[in-house]
Amino acid sequence: MPRVSIGLTATAAAAALLALAGCSDDGATDRGVAAATTTATSDTRVVAPGAPGETADVIAPGEEFEVVEGGYSELDVRFVEQMIPHHRQALQMAELAQERAQDDRVVLVADRIVAGQGPEITALESWLEQRGLPVPAADAAHDHALPGMISPLQLEQLENTTGAEFDELFLTYMSQHHAGAVEMADPMIVEGTDQLAVEMATDVSVTQGAEIGRMREILDSL
Template identity: 35%
Template sequence: MKRTIVLRRALLTGATLSALLLATAACTDDDMAGMDHGGRSPNATASESAHASAGAVNDADVMFAQMMIPHHRQAVEMADLAPTRANDAELKDLAAKIKAAQDPEISTMTGWLTGWGKPTAAPEGHAMPGMGTPMPGMSAAETGIPGMAGMASEEQMNKLKADMGSEFDKLFAQMMIAHHKGAIDMAKTEQTDGSNAEAKALAATIEADQAAEVQTLQRILDRL
């Protein structure tokens, strides 16, 4: 009799344990139902969706990066001439700042285009909507990049490379003012038409920084 009671108790204990295990498993399954296949909660998914939206890219973003890269490269090329050809100390200092700012921005925009799966060069014949006109006295064709506002022609670059001292200083200031104004036009267009948050933020920085540099360049030019 005692043996039968003990056996029954053992069976009941086992059944209770099984029920508890099944309930635990059910809770685990319910918890997992609130997760996506990557093990993320609904809140994490919503957060990632918001991030994806902030990183959305449209044609204006792509064109901005594709056009600003060669634009920056020419500014850096001009700035590289200043240490050995310029006479004005303030102009030399500003040229160094231009190079220090625009070199990293070239790398940033190149990285964006690669990440977006887009070519780093704009298709031939494309121009950024809303851009201004090329440098005074120069046709769009002379820039080598139609519609690229402020870009210096090969002839102008050759003259800058040949000048020294105060002549270099004057031409550099004139060319960089026009160059910066072209970049400002492009940056304004990106802020209006672009979609990518990072690209628009960079465009705002370019507009503000280069507008300040235009004022400095004009002050230098006025006293040369």
């Protein structure tokens, strides 16, 4: 039977979370929500896109089809909630460049990071809020165990450095930081369940991957 996927409303997703929250096989908390599936009858001819690499289904008038609504996994939730503090540290680092950087190219890279990741944080926070999930507090300590996160000592180095030395440290640490974000995003692109979360992961991987290349070019030319 053909299937059509549509999104759950925020209210429905939150209700499903309360009803279906449980534990995964390894005993860890599983905050995922199973997709809701209903059956409907088509009034007109409809083409339902297939999954990547699959052909589309054609639903004829009068034919029954499955409607798959929403659903997201623990992987989706962890990616979104961990990318928020990851982005916040990137903003903290980038904002230092406005007063400390010497090379105009470094300032431009930092400005693009602020312009891009600021709105992304808002989108990530909205994703959690719409599903009734808590948003990491703005004053919460960064989880330095996340891939690419710099240590408090490294951040202090940036804060206490200016000029050419700052430029080199910033490009080195931000390249490391971006590489960690790509490392976090790539599994989501393959295994993520929620379409919006997968799209955000794809944007992180593509955008920050390109920025890594640009920062390495600048670093090599210093």
